[in-house]
Structure formats: structure tokens, C-alpha cells
Amino acid sequence: MEQRLSESPAVYGKSSGLAGAGGVPETLRDGEHRRVLRRRRIDWALHLVFLASTMAGVLVLAALIVDIVMDGWARFTPELVTNHPSRRASQAGMRSAVVGTVYMMLLVAPLAFILGVGAAVYLEEYAGRGRLSRLVQLNIRTLAGVPSIVYGILGLAVFVRWFALGRSLIAGALTMTLLVLPVIIVAAQEAIRAVPRSRRDASYALGATKWQTVSRAVLPSAFPGILTGVILAMSRAVGETAPLIMIGALTYVTFLPGKLTDPFTVMPIQIYNWISRAQPEFHELAAAGIMLLLILLLLMNFAAVALRNKFRGRI
């Protein structure tokens, strides 16, 4: 950068030599020259400012990871997963929370997948472009911006109270399904839209009905894209805390949920429980739990990216 700046007068001199062949007074050319130099210096300085603001985010990410690994490394042991929560920090683990998170995902993934893809297929292939369809689209975009805690309020009133499911695994899973649904619908719509028209036409030309075309020509092509969207939505659900606190996922569970109506806890809630205790030993546990959570999220994101790359351009 320094080099380019020192070079600039020469470059400028050359171009102005071309333009000013008609004999521009030396003094004016000097003033102009200084101005250009100043503008370039401003450009260069702001370049650094913009670069610094970009790096700020990256540095914070690095600080966050270093902070957590330093705090949690000592407690990042197999006992973290095999032990149940305990009032004694030295023996505490998050077995019930890890199992709760896995159960939660196993319930949310198929539910959200079916509902989300169904809605996306309807909007893209069946609904047309009428007023009603536009209204549903607007509704989905709006839902994506609703704070997650509001979904918690919805879950509390509808699933916990009205359906009388109590503070159970299934109530949590249904709440989470509604929460991730808009994300999945939007991702699935994009994937379906990316399927070329020629594929549909080819299917119709072979005499296929609409549903045959959708289910055997369009969906298989869109599947990798849809799956990527579902995985990313799931990785959001894994980290969600507030809505599950709302519907009353317990923070102290020393047993594994055996059926859908059992109480449960998940990893972020167990982590929250540890953070909210005063003793530093519990903060170390929280950091170790966060490491586990971040590794899980990282794996999910890798899977999504790998899927996208594997099927890129193979429509």
C-alpha cells in the first residue's frame, strides 16, 4: 500500500502530462497534484478503517473461542457427557441435556422437514401468484423476524396449557418446529425454484401428472438444497434457549426422558443453569458445555456445506 502511494505522483504526472499537453500553468498542476494526493491518502486511510471494522468481527470471534477454550478445557472430559447434573461441580455433567438435545432434534427434524417442504412445494408449484399466495409469503417472512421468545410464549399457551402436554419433550419439540419452520420453508422454496423448467417439461412430456412431476422430477433435484437448509435450521434450533425456558424445560434433570410427555432439558439450558451460578467451578463447566455445543454446531455446518458442494451444478 505504502509503495503504491509513493508511486502515485508519477502515475498522476504521466496522465496529466497527456491531458495538459496544451500547456497548463505549473502552479495549478501542483495544486491539483496535491489535491489528488490528498484524496488518495483519504482513500488509503479509510481503506484501513474499513479493513479494521471487518477484522473487529473476526477478532471478537477469535477472542470468544480462546476465552471459552481456556475456561473449559480442564472440564472437557468424557465425564461431561457421562455424568448427570450434580450440585457438586466436581461431579457434574450434562448427560441428560445431551440426550435431551438429541431427542429434541430427532423429533423436530422430521416434523419440520415434512411441514416445511410441504408448504414450500405448495407455494412454489400449486399456489400460483395470487393475492392469497403473496399474503402467505409475507406471513412467512414476518414469522422469520418474530423474536424466539414469542414462540416460547406461544408454546407455553398452546402446547403446555391448551393441549395439556405439560412441560414435556413433545411440547418443546412442537414449539421448536414452529420456530424453525419459516427458515426451512424459505430455504426449500429457493431450492425448488432453482430446478430448471426443462426438467418439469420433460416429465410432463412423458405423460406424468403434476404430482408425479413434483415428487419424481422436481423434489429429487431440489433435495440437496432442501437438506442443506434443514441442517442449518436445525443448527439454529440446537442453540435456542429462550423458548424452551419459556415452556419450562427444567434446568435440573437427573434422569433421561423415556417418553414424549416426560420433562427434559437440553444443552443450552444446562449451560445457562451453570452460568447463572456464582461459583467459578460451574463457569468452567459451562465453558466445557459450550465447547461441546459449538463442536456439534460446527459439524452440522460442515455437513451442510459439504452437501452443498457435493451436489453443486448437478441439477
Place this chain on the structure above:
Amino acid sequence: MPSIDFRNERRRRAERIVPAILSACAGVSVLTTLGIVLILVTETASFFQMVPLGEFFASTRWAPLFEPRSFGIWPLLCGTLLITVIACLVAIPLGLGAAIYLSEYAPRRLRAVLKPLLEVLSGVPTIVYGYFALTFVTPIIRAVFPETGIFNALSAGIVVGIMILPMVCSLSEDAMAAVPSSLRDGAYALGATRFEAALKVVVPAALSGIVASFVLAFSRAIGETMIVTIAAGATPKLTANPLESVQTMTAYIVQVSLGDTPHGSVEYGSIFAVGTALFAITFLMNILAQYLAKRFREEY
């Protein structure tokens, strides 16, 4: 042949049933919205049968859990606003700067590394940010301002700002990338530096998208829950001092639902009243952002 007829019959039935099933799936999202609105309205209405509407909007004290009770929403709104303003002071300059850098300055290869890295920030769960605020940012603030409490608005606000930073950056950058390069080339042909082209041509052309990204980020900051619950404390008060502990609307909702509040009590109702305020504000913000992005979009 009868077997083919049978299959055709089945096929025709599928053609009739399938759209109905699919539209039911799409209907779930509509029902979700209706459910949210209906529940907020009915439960809030029953809350206001116990607490006068005037008190909610006129009282400046929020003390729902101990006598004498008082339900004035202003302290919670004030706490929320304080956090959100701090967050925007962090996220808007940094996010816009990063967006300009990525869209106008960065070499392609550097951009391919930096952009995903910033997007990782948006994938970090808020509980992790909460831990970071409490154990990393707060000690730094307390080292600089020793009178700061363990729970303070500044730490939570800064970290909420970091959380919404990728959103500002990536949406603004999308808006700038949508500006046709002919406009940029025109500026360069007139001898503009990259900064001049960015400031006087690209940013004005992308302004609606950029402002929409600010509004969306603002709305996201208002609805953020775990960071403020962990780092900002649980002291509802009217203050503009960022070093004090405050309570946001979201943090209050979490605080009440952590305790065992009986259904039908005033505290239980207050969740919904506060939730309604939260939903209304974020809803209006989101509509505003969509309107901005659509209404003022320059067509090229």
C-alpha cells in the same frame, strides 16, 4: 386392462388429495401467526382486567414480584432501548464499514475467507454470547470503570451489537453488490477514488437496503433474550447509565417463567402483556424494513 384403470384411479385420487395436504402444511405457518396474535390479545386482555391500562402506560415503576406491586412498562422499555442503542452503536458503524470493505475494497480471495468467518458469528448461539459477555467483556469494563456492577447494560449491549453485526454486514453488502457495476465504473472513469465511489455512488444507490438492514438489526436486538438475561441483570429501572444493571422486556419474561408462576396469576398475565409489547414493536420494525427495502429500491 383393469389393473391400469386401477392405477389411473389411484393417480387421479392422489392428484386431488396432494394439494390439500400441501396447502395444510402451508396453513400451519398462517395458523402460527394467528395463534401468536390470538394468544397475546386474549391473555393481555385478561391481564388488563387485573391491572389498569393507565398504570401500565403511566406508572414509571415495574415491580411485579413484590409488594407494593406496580406494573409500569417504562423501566422495561427503557432497559430494552438502552441495550439496543448500545448494540446499534457497535453494529452499525462496524457492520457498514465491513460491508464497504468486503464489497468495494477486498481482493476476491480475502473476501472468500472473511465473509464466511463473519457469518460464523451469526451462527453462534446466544447463550454462548451471554457467557462471553459475562466472563470476558464485563471484567474488561470493570477494569476500566471500577464502579461498574457485575451486571451492566454496557457489556450486554456491546455483545448484542456483535451478535447483530453479521446481519448488518451481510444485508448491507448484498444491497451494495446489487448496485450495477456500470455505476461504479462511471465513478472510476471520472477519476473517483474507491472511497469516493463507495461514499458518493454505491452507498447512496444501495441506501434503502442498507437502512433496511439497520432496522432489521434493531428489531433483532430488541428481541434478543439470553445475552441480556445473563449479562444485564434483573433490575428494572429508568436509567440512561450504561454501567448500571437494567432489565429488558425479554429478560423479564425469562425471569418470570423460570419461577413457578401459577396459571391465571398477575405475574403470569404480565408475561403476555410484555410479550405483546415486544411482538408489536418488532413486528412494526420488520414491516418497516420490508417497506423500506421495497419502496425505495432503485430499479436499474
